Amino acid sequence: MASVVVVIELVADRPHPGSLEALGQARRIGSGLGATVYALAPCARAPGYGEDDLIAVLSRHGADKVLLATDGAYGGPMRWGSHGPLVQATCAQLRPSLLLAAKTPGARDLAPRVAAAMGAALLADGWLDLLTVGEGELLLFDGSGDEARQLDGELEFPVVALVPPGRYAIAAGDDEAEVEMVEAKSPAPGDFEDLGPDGAAPPPSVLGDGPAADELAAAFAAARGVGDRRVPLALAIAPRLEALDASAAEVKVAIGEGAGECEHARYALPGDGAAQARALAEAVKRAIEPKPAVEGGKSP
Amino acid sequence: MKVLAVIGRGSALPCALGLGETCAVGLFPPGAEAPLAAARAAGAARAVALWDDELKEIDFLGVAQVLAATARHLGFDLIVVGEAARGVVGPALADRLSLPHLSGVTDARLEDDKVVARRPAAGELRRYRAMPPLVLSVAVEAAGAPSGGDGAVERIELAAVGLTAAELRWRRRFLPHPAEGPRSLPRAFADAPALAARLAAEGLLPRPRSGG
Numbered sequence: 001m002a003s004v005v006v007v008i009e010l011v012a013d014r015p016h017p018g019s020l021e022a023l024g025q026a027r028r029i030g031s032g033l034g035a036t037v038y039a040l041a042p043c044a045r046a047p048g049y050g051e052d053d054l055i056a057v058l059s060r061h062g063a064d065k066v067l068l069a070t071d072g073a074y075g076g077p078m079r080w081g082s083h084g085p086l087v088q089a090t091c092a093q094l095r096p097s098l099l100l101a102a103k104t105p106g107a108r109d110l111a112p113r114v115a116a117a118m119g120a121a122l123l124a125d126g127w128l129d130l131l132t133v134g135e136g137e138l139l140l141f142d143g144s145g146d147e148a149r150q151l152d153g154e155l156e157f158p159v160v161a162l163v164p165p166g167r168y169a170i171a172a173g174d175d176e177a178e179v180e181m182v183e184a185k186s187p188a189p190g191d192f193e194d195l196g197p198d199g200a201a202p203p204p205s206v207l208g209d210g211p212a213a214d215e216l217a218a219a220f221a222a223a224r225g226v227g228d229r230r231v232p233l234a235l236a237i238a239p240r241l242e243a244l245d246a247s248a249a250e251v252k253v254a255i256g257e258g259a260g261e262c263e264h265a266r267y268a269l270p271g272d273g274a275a276q277a278r279a280l281a282e283a284v285k286r287a288i289e290p291k292p293a294v295e296g297g298k299s300p
Numbered sequence: 301m302k303v304l305a306v307i308g309r310g311s312a313l314p315c316a317l318g319l320g321e322t323c324a325v326g327l328f329p330p331g332a333e334a335p336l337a338a339a340r341a342a343g344a345a346r347a348v349a350l351w352d353d354e355l356k357e358i359d360f361l362g363v364a365q366v367l368a369a370t371a372r373h374l375g376f377d378l379i380v381v382g383e384a385a386r387g388v389v390g391p392a393l394a395d396r397l398s399l400p401h402l403s404g405v406t407d408a409r410l411e412d413d414k415v416v417a418r419r420p421a422a423g424e425l426r427r428y429r430a431m432p433p434l435v436l437s438v439a440v441e442a443a444g445a446p447s448g449g450d451g452a453v454e455r456i457e458l459a460a461v462g463l464t465a466a467e468l469r470w471r472r473r474f475l476p477h478p479a480e481g482p483r484s485l486p487r488a489f490a491d492a493p494a495l496a497a498r499l500a501a502e503g504l505l506p507r508p509r510s511g512g
């Protein structure tokens with residue numbers, strides 16, 4: 001196997017945690033199978049070279065090589081129209097055996113189309129694990145438990161995998177990655193014009209009873225109960241954890257007793273449900289409260 | 301505007317009906333066309349089913365290939381795909397047709413012959429605009445009760461859209477086979493501030509309010 005490419009999605013100029021986790025799993029697989037791991041990072045502006053800047057972060061998290069493309073168009077939310085041509089061109093040049101991306105709404109817009117263009121197999125809910133016994137067998141699954149499907153791990157054809165954030169741990173190292181500037185690509189012909197923000201995204205839904213649920217909903221300015229529309233985030237407080245199964249939310253959080261065993265959730269906050277819900281409400285309020293300006297005019 | 305609504309695991313029929321005269325299309329074997337009949341009853345002007353047993357064993361790209369050929373055969377200005385949990389067919393279909401696409405759409409309307417669609421991104425809704433033809437993958441909405449229409453479903457064969465089973469067979473090897481997979485358990489956080497920080501880093505919290 002020659003190469004593994006990981007698409008790095010940026011949120012407020014920082015790598016999405018799920019992208020770093022996908023990079024970590026790519027590192028473990030690449031090291032086991034002798035593949036070069038590329039981190040492809042479309043950026044609106046050229047990053048710095050400080051310890052906490054993008055290149056250093058990607059180096060520490062497992063990249064052998066960082067491919068940087070800079071263009072103002074990459075400053076908007078990741079989607080096929082703006083970011084896809086770059087990813088597709090990179091894959092056409094490198095011909096990776098594996099292309100990984102964190103399973104975010106942006107990657108769900110981009111990765112299936114890249115997979116189609118490559119003629120690749122697609123794991124929409126990807127598990128990629130390397131058995132280290134013997135010759136190092138690569139296990140590839142799409143989905144979980146008894147609903148899973150397994151793909152041949154011989155990589156006779158390219159595989160594109162969307163990896164849910166939270167599934168894998170990040171890698172940690174101190175090797176420096178090579179950096180290569182790659183040419184930004186124009187949007188696809190006839191692509192959608194980005195008209196900008198148009199109000200707040202649908203608020204999270206909070207599933208639970210009692211004052212703690214009320215506080216959590218108020219912290220998010222959230223809706224109570226499950227709506228029909230897909231919402232970005234749903235939080236359920238025990239004993240209502242099973243309600244997450246019916247939710248169409250992109251990200252589901254289980255809070256309280258049994259949260260750690262809730263297979264419908266991506267994240268869990270175990271413990272006393274009411275206390276944890278109140279603590280999360282406080283933490284959310286602190287996270288979204290106005291930030292004071294500091295010297296130089298920049299917020300911390 | 302001639303709209304094709306792809307009916308599958310998800311249905312974006314309400315969105316499609318709001319954009320123009322809608323033809324509902326889906327890959328259903330004989331006897332299983334109920335979702336298409338329901339689409340006709342809900343207001344689609346036409347419902348078309350296509351099936352070949354080869355479709356049982358092909359992957360997302362094979363499905364997209366069949367849908368693309370069907371779309372060309374039926375004609376369209378706009379294609380709307382209901383986006384179920386996997387949401388992979390819409391982008392692949394757009395690739396086969398070489399059309400712009402947008403997924404995760406919450407609503408769409410026509411403005412001066414252009415399609416204006418909204419999708420959530422990083423805590424806000426964003427608007428996007430493009431000229432048809434194009435493909436939209438729409439967040440699935442709850443199915444409404446049928447309201448009139450005769451539920452009649454037309455049926456066409458692969459040959460009618462210019463495909464053969466043999467052309468699709470090569471995608472069999474790309475389809476994973478059923479197998480017991482890993483159990484998906486959530487990542488547990490030690491405390492609420494750590495979880496809040498993670499949600500913020502993923503762009504899932506409301507943006508900080510502007511302050512001094």
